[in-house]
Amino acid sequence: MTSITEIPPVAARRSEASTARSERIRLLLRSPTVLIGSIVVAFWVLCALLPGLVAPHDPIFDNQFPVSEKPSGAHPFGTDTNGRDILSRVLAGSRNILLIAPAATLLGTVLGTMLGLVTGYLRGVVDDVVSRLIDAVLALPLIVTAILIVTAVGNSSRWVVVLIIGFIFTPIIARTVRAAVLAEAELDYVEAARLRGERAPYVMFSEILPNVMSPVVVEFTVRLGYAIFAVASLTFIGFGVSPPSPDWAAQINQYWTLIDPYWWMTLFPALAIASLVVAVNLVADGVREVYER
């Protein structure tokens, strides 16, 4: 029989958890693809936070330069039809997407984790009903649902887009978390907590939640990639935010019909989106590998 004294004290268990975490971070940083991805993401975050620092010219005011000039030494990415330096607009264009996508992903992760905990732990009728609703929502591609809601609400401001994508992510994340909770709920520590007379919310959030954090972290990073995908696609077809401030997808929406002959107005924002998307997914893939081993 195990005596009480053999159970490690709480502090020891905490430090065990933190060693596991630092071990994971060490593993993550050892992967060259994760490192490259992180550097690219960090660069765009920096550009979003301090737009004035990196952009050589003002990205917003019209007619600073001759209009529609090909890329040259003075303007490596050329100028647009409003006489603005495209390099400056590209460097300043990460802001919207880096604000909306993480906010939406966070909202979806928080709501989805709660929903997954409740349905996975309580089971029964609640679970059945919610699972069918989740199936129904998932039958529609994200972009179709988003277009329908934006049209119905008649508004596509920043926060509406965050809410829409967050709500659509909720069932997807709930499904993953629910599967993890189902496996955890079978384990002895959950039974022990229940026998101690703990209430369901305590068991769910204080006992089970810390043990399903790995899939939650993985879902967050993977969904972040999708959120960027979705925000950019919505903006491109004109159902996302259309701000006065520069935005890659909005730039493409504005100029892609002029792609022949003004290819530089579309190409450089497109490459910027590509770099961010690939970087985020390289990091997400590394996180998944480290957490799912």
Place this chain on the structure above:
Amino acid sequence: MTRFLFKRLGLALITLVLLSMIVFTVSTILPGNVGRAVLGPFAAQESVDQLNEQLGTNRPVVEQYIDWAGGLLQGDLGVSLTKQVPASDLLRPALENSLKLALVAFLVCIPFSILGGVIAGLRYGSPTDKGITITGISLAAMPEFVTGILLILVFAIWLGWLPVTAQWDEGANVLTQLKYLLLPAFTLTLVLFGYIARITRAGMIEALDSDYARTAYLKGLPSSVVVRKHVLRNALLPTIAVIAVQVGYLVGGLIVVEVLFNYQGIGLLIYEAARQKDLPLLTVGVLVVGVVYLVVTLIADLLYAMLNPRIRFVTAE
């Protein structure tokens, strides 16, 4: 197997009913006032009332839903607000066009991505594997309009091999149509490649590591036979499931690709209905997308069950 079939059918029907309720709720209740939402904030109250009367959107919500759903069951998909023709007349050709595009995309995509996944799985851990995997991840995450624009730039504008849009002249022959379809299909293909290749690769690695593969090797079969007869058959099972899920994704991708290439499919129809605030057409178009997805996943589930004896017997007990 019959029980499994009926169970899946029943679930699909329940999902369909719920889906129709959700779509209806979003498009009819969320705007608050449908007439106002369609005509905008500056329209006269009279014309708003008139439109609500014409659409029947001034009645109780439950009555509206029953009326709408009853109509759908009898094949009445409603009337487009802006075009004033039955929605079914617009949906049918659009669906046909989208199907054509999706078919070309799948035909191009599936052999390439399965081949990529099989090669990556056979050379697990090698630079070839890493290259295929990273390319796949990057392509799968790329929004279609980005890949589409890059493809247009290279193949249509710089090289001049293919047309920029996907609109051919009336009565063009199959070969010409195919030429116009290649770029949009290829755009869709690139996004799908990553998903399908990744799952095939994972299935290959698992199957190669299994006891039956080891037994086959140990009894002296040449590796080409082991791969063909033992590994591939098992490795491709999860691929079927993933391909089905991708059909749902494909419809989402169709919207962006059809807008980009100005191709008259269901995606462009939904997009235009949304732009013009044609809520009746938009609602039924979205529902059709959901139905397509449900039908395809149902077929894939059944196919998967037929190919996989474990599912067939477990659920039949």
